[in-house]
Amino acid sequence: MAVPDKDQQPGKQEADLDREVGELVGRLTEPGELEPAERRKLLGRLARSLTTASRRARESGTGRGRWLADIFLNIAPRIPIRDLHTLSEHHHGLTGEQLADDLVRTAQKATMTVGAIGGALAAAQFAAPPLLLSAPAQLVAETIVVAAIEVKLLAELHEVYGVRVEGTGAQRAVAFTAAWAKQRGVDPLAPASVSLALGAATKTALRNRLMRTLGRHLTTLGPFLTGAVAGGALNRVATKKLGQAIRDDLRVKLPASAERGRLEPPERGRSDP
Known part of the structure; x- marks a missing residue:
């Protein structure tokens, strides 16, 4: 009896897919500017990976919201978070509030850039607003990347x-993701803030x-480039x-x-001793 190729086993395929999605999101949220063509290419690859993932979610009967949350929790530990130094x-030596x-x-x-790219590509697929698992994969990819950028912002503001x-690292990623979901900071005085971050209410x-x-x-779905304009503007305001x-x-x-004193910008006209 032939032994199935381990490379074709469902578990390994899913792990490989999760890793690919995590790596792509990590690259899209790294510090520094990406060339528009490179960003568009990475978003396209992410959209294709998410298409495969959503197909498997439909086959397994996973709920729409649960699928999206599971995808994000898998990639959260791969979001690059920088320390204060x-x-x-x-950022050119800036500190504190600046x-x-x-x-x-x-x-x-x-x-804003991700929204403009996603909106422009989705405009080419203009249709009535669909359900999550049949939504244009480009918009699902945009949602994941925007969420990752905002979780990164939240985490670095804590620094x-x-x-x-x-x-x-994984525990902190979950805590920051939970804080993003609730749109507030992590409470460092709450001993269970990290260990219980993934309770039912948080999920x-x-x-x-x-x-x-x-x-x-x-x-942002719409004809021509209306989606690009709307996508960029809505993301900018929300962030x-x-x-x-x-x-x-x-x-x-x-x-x-x-x-608190360390965060205050120096007064103009005064120099450090």
Whole structure:
């Protein structure tokens, strides 16, 4: 009796697919500018991978929201999060509130670019708004990437404001994802904030947040390039709103007055001793 090729086993195929999706999202959220052609190419590859994943989800009877949440939780630990020193280096030596300002602007530009590309490509497939698993794969890919960019922003704002989230890389990724779903910062004083981040209520919040993000992108379906304009603008506004909400929340969670002082920009006309 012939032994099935292990490369064709369903479990390995799914693991390979998860790894490919994670690597593509990681590349799309790395620091630095991507050439438009390269970004478009990576989004196209991600869309094809997600098409395969959604087909398997339909075959297994997985719910639409659960499928999208499971995909995101698999890639969350691969989102590249920079420490404070690296952030300052990558943003021309900025610190404190000025660094936070620049992080939000950079994230807005990134989600706006992804939205413009996704909206333009989806416009070519213009149709009545479909259900999730039959939605244009490009918009599902856009939803995943935008969510990843915003989780990255949220995590790096924690670094800027000195609100340290303990745990392994995977645990911290889950905690930041849970915080993104609820649109607020992680509470460092809550001992269960990391270990219980994936409770039933949090999973429901994540599914709802991802579905709302996808729903926003579905509204960009339209003829010609109207989707590109709408996609970019809606993402920019949503990312700005998230950045402001997280910054307001983290200012309250600052661990000490010394940390608050560190965040204040230097007064003009004064020089350090």
